Amino acid sequence: MTDLLRGEWIKFRSVRSTWVMVGVAIALALLISGIAAGSIEGRRPVETLAVSSTFVFVLLLVLGIQFIAQEYRFGTIRATFTAVPDRRRLLLAKTLFGVSVGLVTALVAVAGSFLVASIVLNGDGRSIPFDARLAETVTGYVLVAGLSVGFGIGVGAITRNPALGITAVLLDMFVLESLVTVFVSEDVGSVLPFTASFASIPSNGGNSGLSPWFVALAVYAAWTAAFLVIGAVIVERRDP
């Protein structure tokens, strides 16, 4: 498995677009938490960390989709499969590597956001308290980030086309799930993947969706696993 992970690492580091995506995710997190720390009066300081989550997770989802769909787009998937005929093992390596990238990106984003928010809050004489809520927020943030890359890999394995995968995810995220929540029921809406991912971070309001946060996280993890399994079956069955 280490040989496959090394291959994925070379794929990742040898093109600029992956670094740009990770860099933009981190920069957005810093920027948003800085703005949030300076402007959200009524909220608890810890929430400034979580405000950037949606943006960061969308970028990581797109990164996950690209991880596999780009290989189909450029045709390198065939050589990849001849190098590694066990496609499930390959997909597992991609997932492990991708999730690691998501986790590391989130850790850097959180640490940076914390720093930025602390500086801004200190100016107002406030600070981020080190308490259980902070620990939960950071845990939820980092884990959802890792899962999001995995979710993207599942989607990319199914669509095999980056643009199609990204469009589908954005449509679901910003249109479909809202429609279900409004017109079907809030209970049904709350178990849909992105609504669940939002509720996985305790500082994200908490007035809607699943609670406690780790139940929502488990639901999002289940969605991720389901998409990865479906993706694996499709990758195995379909001729590249």
Added chain:
Amino acid sequence: MQIDVAGISKRFGAAVAVDDLSFSVRPGAVTGFVGPNGAGKSTTMRVMLALDRADAGGATFDGRPYRELREPMRSVGALLDAKAVHPRRSARNHLRMYAATNRIPDARVDEVIALVGLGDVAGRRAGGFSLGMGQRLGLAQALLGDPPVVILDEPANGLDPEGIIWIRTFMRYLADQGRTVFVSSHVLSELGQVVDELIVIGKGRLLASGSLHEVLGTGGRVAVGVVSPDATRLAELIRARGASATLGDANRLEVAGLDAPAVGELAAAHGIVLHELTPREPSLEDAFLRLTSETQEFRAGETGP
């Protein structure tokens, strides 16, 4: 390492791409895999490499299916599509990412880069490569694992004459090292005399296989070029034997249906002087077209109105 293809069939919807195809490819030779476009060459190769699922049959490498090969790049090197690169990744990194998956050291990457003559451009983005450079990169990729089997799908496609000669020389070099070289083309003359063995397919079916001369013999016709001061009389004698003879300029005669020894003996028996007696090799393309056009007409007749 020997390749055995046994009864591969593959259909895409209603269209049959490969129809119960069987053949063997031996080591130490260049085996040409030829047929018109759409004959099923690429599909067969993809099935051999476990990329496409066959509806029936399969291929083995010294008895083992591709999927059972450990670190397969060390057994089988494949060039399928030279344009299959991430356009913004450097050639060296492109090779390194495949090498890593089969635990091939980076030193070997630089070795194959030098071997195919891409040393000066290995750090450049593969997207900016010409077709010829792309084919070289693809070949380097195939050779990464120093494999005993090399499978090349249309390696000469789109290359200029210089590139075609380079590919031919390279295939000869690989076969002379004892490797199994299996190469497809829809234009037989691209492969030329570098091919030792020939497998001809049309509409997914095996049309002929064997050594180059065996296969061309079945499709070619005996022909001889003759120059004689007494060409007119010789032409009559040849026609009397049931063969055809066409008179050309300057006592030149094109004979079909008799071989060179027969023409020479006939001339000697009648005291006719010969200035030239040249056996006409059946042209690769003629034989190839003849073999493949028969099936195409046959198939067209089957499905026609």
